[in-house]
Amino acid sequence: METTTRQNIISTVNDLQRIEIPKIKDARGNLAVIEKECIPFEIKRVYYLYDVPSDAFRGGHAHKTLYQFLIPVSGSFEVRVKDGCNExxxxxxxxxxxxxxxxxxxxxxENFSSGSVCLVLASAEFNEDDYIRDFEDYLSFKGI
Structure with a gap:
C-alpha cells in the first residue's frame, strides 16, 4: 500500500510561493544567487527546459513528495497549477x-516564448514512483 503525507493531500494552489532570488546589481550585469536560505529544501536535482515550441506544454503531472523551484532564466512561460478544486x-x-x-x-x-529557458531545482533525484501522470488518478490521490 502506498503511503502519503497529509500535506500532499491538502496542499492547494495557495501554498505556492513566488520567491525573490537575491541579486547583486552591477553596471556590468546582475548576479542572482541561490544559497541555502533562498529555498526551503536541499537541492538534489537540477535540470532545465529549453527549445520548447510555443504551442507545446511540459509537465502535465503532480508529485507526491517532491518540491520544485522553477526559474525563468531566459524568456517567459506560464505555469498552470491545479489542486483539484482551484486553478x-x-x-x-x-x-x-x-x-x-x-x-x-x-x-x-505552457506558452514558452522564443529562446526561453526554465531552470528547475528539485528536492530529490528522479523517481518515477513519485509522479502522478493521469489527472483522474491525481483527483483520486487528493481524495476528490
Whole structure:
C-alpha cells in the first residue's frame, strides 16, 4: 500500500510561493544567487527546459513528495497549477523570481516564448514512483 503525507493531500494552489532570488546589481550585469536560505529544501536535482515550441506544454503531472523551484532564466512561460478544486495561471518572466511548487499540485508549463529557458531545482533525484501522470488518478490521490 502506498503511503502519503497529509500535506500532499491538502496542499492547494495557495501554498505556492513566488520567491525573490537575491541579486547583486552591477553596471556590468546582475548576479542572482541561490544559497541555502533562498529555498526551503536541499537541492538534489537540477535540470532545465529549453527549445520548447510555443504551442507545446511540459509537465502535465503532480508529485507526491517532491518540491520544485522553477526559474525563468531566459524568456517567459506560464505555469498552470491545479489542486483539484482551484486553478491558477502564473506568468514567469523575471529571472530573479522563482516559483516554489509544493507536493500534491498538478502543473502544466505552457506558452514558452522564443529562446526561453526554465531552470528547475528539485528536492530529490528522479523517481518515477513519485509522479502522478493521469489527472483522474491525481483527483483520486487528493481524495476528490
Amino acid at each position: 491558477r495561471l502564473i506568468t514567469m518572466n523575471k529571472p530573479d523570481k522563482g516559483l516554489l511548487i509544493v507536493p500534491g499540485i498538478w502543473r502544466e508549463i
